[in-house]
Amino acid sequence: xRRTCSILAGIFFFLAPLFIFSQDLSIQxxxxxIEQRVDGGFHLFIRKKPGINSVLLTESTRDPSLNEDNYAxxxxxxxxxxxxxxxxxxxxxxxxxxxxxxxxxxxxxxxSQFGQAFRIYIPWILYYGYSDTRHGEIYVVDGxxxxxxxxxxxxxxxxxxxxxxxxxxxxxxxxxxxxxxxxYMKDTVDSFTEIVAGxxxxxxxxxxxxxxTKIGEILEEEKGKKVDIVLxxxxxxxxxDDIDSVRRLLIPLLEGMIADFNGFRIGMVLYKDYxxxxxxxVVGFTADFSKFRTTLNNIQVGGGRDxxxxxxxxxxxxxxxxxxxxxxxxxxxxxxxxxxPRQRGKISKEMVDKAVEDKGLKLSAIILPQ
Numbered sequence: 278x279r280r281t282c283s284i285l286a287g288i289f290f291f292l293a294p295l296f297i298f299s300q301d302l303s304i305q306x307x308x309x310x311i312e313q314r315v316d317g318g319f320h321l322f323i324r325k326k327p328g329i330n331s332v333l334l335t336e337s338t339r340d341p342s343l344n345e346d347n348y349a350x351x352x353x354x355x356x357x358x359x360x361x362x363x364x365x366x367x368x369x370x371x372x373x374x375x376x377x378x379x380x381x382x383x384x385x386x387x388x389s390q391f392g393q394a395f396r397i398y399i400p401w402i403l404y405y406g407y408s409d410t411r412h413g414e415i416y417v418v419d420g421x422x423x424x425x426x427x428x429x430x431x432x433x434x435x436x437x438x439x440x441x442x443x444x445x446x447x448x449x450x451x452x453x454x455x456x457x458x459x460x461y462m463k464d465t466v467d468s469f470t471e472i473v474a475g476x477x478x479x480x481x482x483x484x485x486x487x488x489x490t491k492i493g494e495i496l497e498e499e500k501g502k503k504v505d506i507v508l509x510x511x512x513x514x515x516x517x518d519d520i521d522s523v524r525r526l527l528i529p530l531l532e533g534m535i536a537d538f539n540g541f542r543i544g545m546v547l548y549k550d551y552x553x554x555x556x557x558x559v560v561g562f563t564a565d566f567s568k569f570r571t572t573l574n575n576i577q578v579g580g581g582r583d584x585x586x587x588x589x590x591x592x593x594x595x596x597x598x599x600x601x602x603x604x605x606x607x608x609x610x611x612x613x614x615x616x617x618p619r620q621r622g623k624i625s626k627e628m629v630d631k632a633v634e635d636k637g638l639k640l641s642a643i644i645l646p647q
Contacts, residue, residue: 301328301438301440302328302329302427302428302429302438302439302440302442303427303440303442304323304324304326304329304332304425304427304442306444307324308323308324308326308391309321309322309323309324309444310322310390310391310394311446313584313647315460315461315462315463315647316463317400317401317462317463317464317584318398318399318400318401319398319399319417319446320358320396320397320398320399321334321396321397321398321399321425322388322390322391322394322395322396323382323394323395323396323397323425324391324392324393324394325385325391325392325393325394325395328429329427329428329429330383330428330429330430330431331381331382331383331395331427331428331430331431331432331433331434332381332382332395332397332425332426332427332428333349333364333379333380333381333425333426333428333433334349334350334380334381334397334399334403334423334424334425334426335347335348335349335350335424335426335441336348336349336350336405336424337422337423337424337441337443337444338422338443345411346406346410346411348405348406348411348412349364349379349380349381349405349426349433350379350380350403350404350405350415350423351377351378351379351380351403351404351405352378352380352398352400352403352404353378353400353402353404354378355378356378356398356400358382358396358397358398359378359379359380359381359382359396359397359398360378361373362379362381362382362383362384362432363383363431363432364377364379364381364432364433365432365433365434365435368434368436370432379433380397380398380399380403381397381432381433382395382396382397383395383431383432383433399417399423400417401416401417401583401584401585401618402414402415402416402417402618402619403415403417416617416618416619417446417583418446418448418583419446419447419448419583420445420446420447421445421446422443422444422445423443423444423445423446424441424442424443424444425441425442425443425444426439426440426441426442427439427440427442448581448583460646460647461481461644461645461646461647462584462613462614462615462647464584464585464615464618465612465613465614465615465644465647466644467615468588468615468616469610469612469615469642469644471626472588472592472610472616472626472629472640472642473610473640473641473642476633476638476639476640476641477608477639477640477641477642478495478641478642479641479642479644480494480495480641480642480643480644481643481644482519482643482644482645482646483646484518484519484522484645484646485518485519485521485522486522488519488522488523488611488643488645489522489523489526489527489530491643492508492527492530492609492643493530493534495607495609495641496534496607497534499538499605499607500534500537500538501537501538501539502538502539502603502604502605503538503539503540503541503603503604503605504538504540504541504542504603504604504605504607505542505543505544505562505599505601505602505603505605505606505607506541506542506543506544506607506608506609507543507544507545507546507562507595507599507607507608507609508543508544508545508546508609508611509545509546509548509588509591509592509594509595509608509609509610509611509612510523510545510546510547510548510576510611510612511548511549511586511588511611511612511613511614512547512548512549512576512577512578512579513549513550513553513578513579513580513581513586513614514578514579514580514581515581515613515614515647516578516612516613516645517578517579519611519613519645520576520578523573524573524574524576527573528566528569528570528573531543531566532566535566539604540564540603541564542562542563542564542603543562543563543564543569544559544560544561544562544563544595544599545559545560545572546558546559546560546591546592546594546595546598547560547576547591548586548587548588548590548591548594549580549581549586549587550580550581550583550585550586550587551587551621551622553580553581554577554579554580556587556590556622557587557590557591557594559594559598559599560572561599562599562600581614584614584615585614585615585616585617585618586612586614586615586616586617587616587617587621587622588610588612588614588615588616589616589617589620589624589625589626589628589629590622590624591610592608592610592629592632592633592640593624593628593629593632595608596608596629596632596633596635596636596638597632597636601636601637601638605639606636606637606638606639607638607639607641608633608638608639608640608641609640609641609642609643610640610641610642610643611642611643611645612642612644612645613644613645613646613647614647
């Protein structure tokens with residue numbers, strides 16, 4: 278499902294110029310649009326301007342002494358947007374067999390905003406350099422610097438003129454307006470499926486309208502038992518509508534079901550991401566619904582500097598920070614975004630798996646649309 282700049286599949290992006298160039302091969306903020314779609318990564322649209330016949334994404338800085346190369350970014354694998362684009366080095370096309378998938382475009386397409394636009398697909402992880410030189414990877418997040426190199430010739434051909442246009446990616450999460458059907462992010466589906474494999478159920482929610490109902494369906498299966506349940510709840514900006522629904526409907530649901538259990542305690546792990554107001558926040562077990570209602574009402578939704586969130590960190594806290602002792606032990610992940618594709622802190626998926634097994638937990642997930 279395509280989302281334009283006004284909604285951006287739940288995320289607002291702005292590309293802020295770092296320097297101002299002459300108009301020759303310059304690209305300004307108004308010449309750009311970046312979208313996050315359910316296929317993961319970002320789609321960067323660049324206005325086709327007279328004289329610009331190809332664009333290439335590169336590192337945004339260069340060694341002032343000019344002793345080291347300024348490298349182009351590349352993806353780890355072929356993608357349908359730029360995977361078949363030609364890129365020339367010294368006048369010779371880079372062979373597709375090399376596995377170098379440069380982020381380049383020489384074939385502008387019709388665009389409702391720009392008339393004609395180049396499009397570059399930007400995965401979350403970009404690579405640069407080669408094994409025998411300076412090399413590495415970057416993770417595209419809020420504040421990442423990217424350079425759009427504009428060429429007078431197609432295919433990134435350096436036999437013509439080129440100009441660098443460095444920008445910074447700025448990210449603000451907002452809830453998505455519109456119907457949710459079919460708007461589940463592939464990376465979220467894949468990662469949540471892997472997280473719960475062999476441990477519990479993966480459940481699809483359409484959002485605020487049925488999220489609490491889905492929680493109720495999970496609890497229905499535990500009637501007659503003593504139950505401990507911990508909700509690991511994404512509290513970044515894209516979850517605002519969903520959490521409003523939890524505030525209104527969860528306590529009435531629990532009050533209507535409590536007589537069906539031999540005992541019942543509920544706790545939460547609220548999570549956001551690194552460099553936010555908090556990474557995780559543990560709300561201990563309680564059987565006091567009025568106290569729990571106050572906690573729900575005090576949840577502050579906001580933030581989210583990039584798409585992936587601290588999912589593994591939240592699950593590990595949920596597994597290890599609670600005194601589990603009920604017959605039925607439920608750890609429930611609720612969110613719309615995947616964990617980070619690279620481990621950012623000390624918590625790994627393997628640590629989560631071991632903790633869940635050691636505590637004898639049933640780990641399920643409710644996936645929400647972006």
